[in-house]
Amino acid sequence: xxxxxxxxxxxxxxxxxxxxxxxxxxxxxxxxxxxxxxxxxxxxxxxxxxxxxxxxxxxxxxxxxxxxxxxxxxxxxxxxxxxxxxxxxxxxxxxxxxxxxxxxxxxxxxxxxxxxxxxxxxxxxxxxxxxxxxxxxxxxxxxxxxxxxxxxxxxxxxxxxxxxxxxxxxxxxxxxxxxxxxxxxxxxxxxxxxxxxxxxxxxxxxxxxxxxxxxxxxxxxxxxxxxxxxxxxxxxxxxxxxxxxxxxxxxxxxxxxxxxxxxxxxxxxxxxxxxxxxxxxxxxxxxxxxxxxxxxxxxxxxxxxxxxxxxxxxxxxxxxxxxxxxxxxxxxxxxxxxxxxxxxxxxxxxxxxxxxxxxxxxxxxxxxxxxxxxxxxxxxxxxxxxxxxxxxxxxxxxxxxxxxxxxxxxxxxxxxxxxxxxxxxxxxxxxxxxxxxxxxxxxxxxxxxxxxxxxxxxxxxxxxxxxxxxxxxxxxxxxxxxxxxxxxxxxxxxxxxxxxxxxxxxxxxxxxxxxxxxxxxxxxxxxxxxxxxxxxxxxxxxxxxxxxxxxxxxxxxxxxxxxxxxxxxxxxxxxxxxxxxxxxxxxxxxxxxxxxxxxxxxxxxxxxxxxxxxxxxxxxxxxxxxxxxxxxxxxxxxxxxxxxxxxxxxxxxxxxxxxxxxxxxxxxxxxxxxx
Numbered sequence: 001x002x003x004x005x006x007x008x009x010x011x012x013x014x015x016x017x018x019x020x021x022x023x024x025x026x027x028x029x030x031x032x033x034x035x036x037x038x039x040x041x042x043x044x045x046x047x048x049x050x051x052x053x054x055x056x057x058x059x060x061x062x063x064x065x066x067x068x069x070x071x072x073x074x075x076x077x078x079x080x081x082x083x084x085x086x087x088x089x090x091x092x093x094x095x096x097x098x099x100x101x102x103x104x105x106x107x108x109x110x111x112x113x114x115x116x117x118x119x120x121x122x123x124x125x126x127x128x129x130x131x132x133x134x135x136x137x138x139x140x141x142x143x144x145x146x147x148x149x150x151x152x153x154x155x156x157x158x159x160x161x162x163x164x165x166x167x168x169x170x171x172x173x174x175x176x177x178x179x180x181x182x183x184x185x186x187x188x189x190x191x192x193x194x195x196x197x198x199x200x201x202x203x204x205x206x207x208x209x210x211x212x213x214x215x216x217x218x219x220x221x222x223x224x225x226x227x228x229x230x231x232x233x234x235x236x237x238x239x240x241x242x243x244x245x246x247x248x249x250x251x252x253x254x255x256x257x258x259x260x261x262x263x264x265x266x267x268x269x270x271x272x273x274x275x276x277x278x279x280x281x282x283x284x285x286x287x288x289x290x291x292x293x294x295x296x297x298x299x300x301x302x303x304x305x306x307x308x309x310x311x312x313x314x315x316x317x318x319x320x321x322x323x324x325x326x327x328x329x330x331x332x333x334x335x336x337x338x339x340x341x342x343x344x345x346x347x348x349x350x351x352x353x354x355x356x357x358x359x360x361x362x363x364x365x366x367x368x369x370x371x372x373x374x375x376x377x378x379x380x381x382x383x384x385x386x387x388x389x390x391x392x393x394x395x396x397x398x399x400x401x402x403x404x405x406x407x408x409x410x411x412x413x414x415x416x417x418x419x420x421x422x423x424x425x426x427x428x429x430x431x432x433x434x435x436x437x438x439x440x441x442x443x444x445x446x447x448x449x450x451x452x453x454x455x456x457x458x459x460x461x462x463x464x465x466x467x468x469x470x471x472x473x474x475x476x477x478x479x480x481x482x483x484x485x486x487x488x489x490x491x492x493x494x495x496x497x498x499x500x501x502x503x504x505x506x507x508x509x510x511x512x513x514x515x516x517x518x519x520x521x522x523x524x525x526x527x528x529x530x531x532x533x534x535x536x537x538x539x540x541x542x543x544x545x546x547x548x549x550x551x552x553x554x555x556x557x558x559x560x561x562x563x564x565x566x567x568x569x570x571x572x573x574x575x576x577x578x579x580x581x582x583x584x585x586x587x588x589x590x591x592x593x594x595x596x597x598x599x600x601x602x603x604x605x606x607x608x609x610x611x612x613x614x615x616x617x618x619x620x621x622x623x624x625x626x627x628x629x630x631x632x633x634x635x636x637x638x639x640x641x642x643x644x645x646x647x648x649x650x651x652x653x654x655x656x657x658x659x660x661x662x663x664x665x666x667x668x669x670x671x672x673x674x675x
Contacts (some may be wrong), residue, residue: 075367076374076424077134077143079117080104080167085366087377087389088117088145090132090420094636096122100145101419102167103389103407109369110406111377111389118161118169125149127420128672129185134422135192135201138162138225145169145422146192146203146227150185150672158203160225175226176219183207186675189244192424193251193260195233196220196284201424203227204251204262204286208244208428218284233285234278245652245675246300248427252307252316254336255279262286263307263318263342267300267653275318275334275342292342293334298322301651304358306331307425308365308374310348311398316374318342321363327353331376331400349376349392349400356380356390356403359648362421369393376400381416381644417643430650432674436549436618437465437663438474440628441490450630452524453496457488459540460529469667472547472587474618474659477534478504480516483559483571485509486534486578487516492555497531498522505558509533535578538586547587549618549659552601554594561596575601576608589613618657621645621666628661635665642669650674 075085084105091099101114132147142163149157157177161169189206196202200221207215216234219227236242246267254261259280267273274294278286306319310333317333324330331349334342361378368375373394380388388408392400439455441447456465456473465473476490485508493503497519510517521529532540541548552575559571579588590605590613592598605614626637638660649656660666 075370076136077364077366077422078141079143079163079165079169081142081165082370084370085368085374086143086167087111087364087366087379088134088143088422089114089379090127090130090422091414092127092418092420094415094418098125098127100161100169100422104167105366105368105370105377106406107369108404109375109377109391109393110404111368111391113407115167117167118171126672127418131185131188131190131426132420132422133190133192133203133426134424135194135203135221137192137201137221137227138223139198139200139221140165144201144225148185148188148190148205151180154180154184156183156185156188158219158227160227162225173226175222175224176229186429186672189249189428190426191249191251191262193253193262193280194258195260195280195286196282197257197259197280200225201260202284204233205230206244206247206249206428214242214244216278216286218286220284231285245428245431248300248303248305248652249425250305250307250318251425252309252318253314254307254316254318254342255340256315263305264289265300265303265305265318265320271298272296273298273300273303277318277336277340277342279340290340292337293345299325300653304363305427306363306365306376308376308394310374310394310400311396312371312373312394317348317398319348319365321358323358329355329358333398346398348398359644360416361390362416362419364421364423373398379416379419379421385411385415387414387416387419415640417640417647428652429673429675430646430652431655432670433646433650433658434472434547434618434655435470435663435667436472436474436547436657436659437468437470438659438661439490440630440632440661442629443627448491448495451491451496452630453490453521453526454524455490457490457537458526458529458532459544460526462541462544462546464525465663466544466546468664470546470663472549472618472657473541474549474551475537477550477552477556477575477590479556479559479571479574480504480509481507481559482567483556483562483574485516486574488532488534488537489516492553494519496521496523503555505555534574535581538578538582538588542582542586547657548589550588550590552590552592552594552597554592554597557594557597560600572604576604576610579605579610579613580608583610583613589615589617591617616657618659619645619649620660621658622660622662632662635662635669638662638666639669642666643673646673 077085079086079102086105087103089101099119100117102117103111103114129150130147134145137144142165144163145161147159157174159172159174161172187208191204192201194201202221203219205217217230218233219230248265250263251260261280262278264276265273275292276289278289302323304321307316309316317335319331319333321331329351333346333348335344337343360381363378365374368391375393377391380390389406391404395401442450456462457475478487478489499519500514502514507514521527562568592601623638623641626633
């Protein structure tokens with residue numbers, strides 16, 4: 001993740017500091033901090049994550065409980081011991097405290113109202129600093145939760161919350177931790193499964209070295225539900241071109257040998273994806289990947305992957321949910337063929353346009369009705385704020401049935417984007433968006449009287465947006481009288497500038513008593529800045545390495561659609577020539593909201609060979625209900641919408657452009673939500 005995205009504030013409380021002092025005195029304790037927050041990290045002294053030796057067998061002298069799921073004989077993540085899978089959500093409350101809520105499954109596969117399974121006070125955990133997985137880590141038949149936790153100072157810890165068999169969880173404990181500079185939290189992708197077949201789920205961590213030399217580490221679980229130090233369980237050199245960011249993961253026992261395997265969907269060329277399986281070995285390591293089906297015409301960003309034994313035959317299938325561009329969705333299953341490759345493609349579910357939106361679903365696989373076949377269930381967030389659980393139960397042939405609706409709360413009770421459903425596997429975070437900043441302008445009656453002229457239509461505005469983490473800006477292009485000069489200014493009039501008030505389209509750039517050139521901003525944070533021509537502004541953006549997203553204001557219709565051809569052509573030249581002169585060496589995009597100008601803009605831009613400036617425009621991401629005012633409303637009003645837009649548009653292979661008026665707040669909010 002870019003450094004500008006990092007959280008600036010620390011999260012180590014006074015109690016944690018005290019605990020660190022105790023550690024330094026020689027106790028070496030890894031127990032929880034007194035305030036209930038994440039435990040301080042304990043360095044093992046190993047040069048993490050450059051470890052390669054295999055661990056010795058952890059023989060605890062007792063008889064290990066066989067995993068209830070081994071060989072497909074029981075449900076995964078059964079938190080209350082009733083023989084049915086359940087779901088758990090980590091909920092990040094607005095006031096800063098956190099809780100795990102358990103959704104217990106009912107006999108029909110629906111869900112009861114969630115109970116609070118575990119709760120902690122404000123400030124102890126940051127949800128975005130966690131990578132959570134679920135599994136039976138101590139082998140007692142009850143589902144548990146584990147999480148990697150990344151501290152602001154670079155420490156990383158691995159915590160376990162053991163299930164109490166009643167839907168609640170015991171106080172967490174840490175079994176592995178490293179000091180700053182050893183592991184990078186953002187580089188970890190966590191997967192859970194019983195990889196060595198000993199009856200306890202383990203954790204496999206894909207580690208992205210950012211140079212293609214990715215490595216897989218296995219953390220074997222012990223009888224207490226903690227984890228041994230990791231060992232290197234699979235590696236590929238950089239020359240092989242492996243990129244974890246182009247891979248999506250699920251875990252399951254695909255070959256039916258009682259050990260979990262890792263299934264991968266890999267985007268290795270544009271428009272083509274392939275499936276691979278890494279089968280688990282008795283030592284918890286992984287065999288060489290076996291490449292299976294290749295699928296052309298698939299957009300990697302539209303696929304999410306799952307794993308489940310949907311037909312109850314004791315072997316998991318690898319399932320790909322595809323969100324088609326035409327609005328319909330399909331879940332397609334693959335199992336291992338006679339050659340040990342993912343194949344035997346079959347459709348498990350097909351939904352028509354207008355059914356459910358994939359980006360509003362947080363899906364977890366499990367046997368929710370206890371019939372021996374895995375189902376899909378989701379927490380669903382409606383656009384009106386309602387939140388509901390929905391189950392798609394498997395039929396005897398392994399296809400999924402109609403949606404079963406169960407628990408639901410009205411708007412305002414739960415916030416969908418604050419709930420994080422815990423699964424056995426996850427995939428890398430999306431790439432951080434390319435942020436475009438926009439200057440805030442008040443709305444409502446007499447808005448101009450409150451305007452503080454915050455628009456980045458000048459070098460100082462560009463520099464400010466860059467300092468906040470923006471890579472580009474959205475700014476406003478206007479034309480002076482008869483379209484004679486393209487200038488960067490946000491108001492129809494010269495309000496906010498020195499001199500006599502006049503409409504920009506009615507005055508000359510450098511002629512007459514009311515000329516625009518030389519006027520300066522007379523109030524707000526950029527007092528004293530002047531007005532720049534379109535060419536000058538583009539050159540400043542290039543110098544500061546900022547992309548330009550230009551709005552051609554509708555009031556320019558007066559000159560751009562003028563009946564006088566000489567005025568019309570001169571005006572269009574002021575719009576297009578500066579772009580044409582720079583497009584080869586500078587990122588420039590242009591648009592207009594004016595219905596009459598739009599077709600003419602498109603026609604002329606394309607005729608000039610500048611069609612690329614009309615595409616891949618940033619997506620507006622701010623909540624429409626939270627408008628800019630002076631002073632600005634709190635950015636927290638946008639958090640839910642920002643998360644929704646990230647879910648909808650963010651990509652693990654492309655840095656999607658997004659534009660916001662709350663630039664500084666958005667880039668800070670992105671911390672740990674992207675890489």
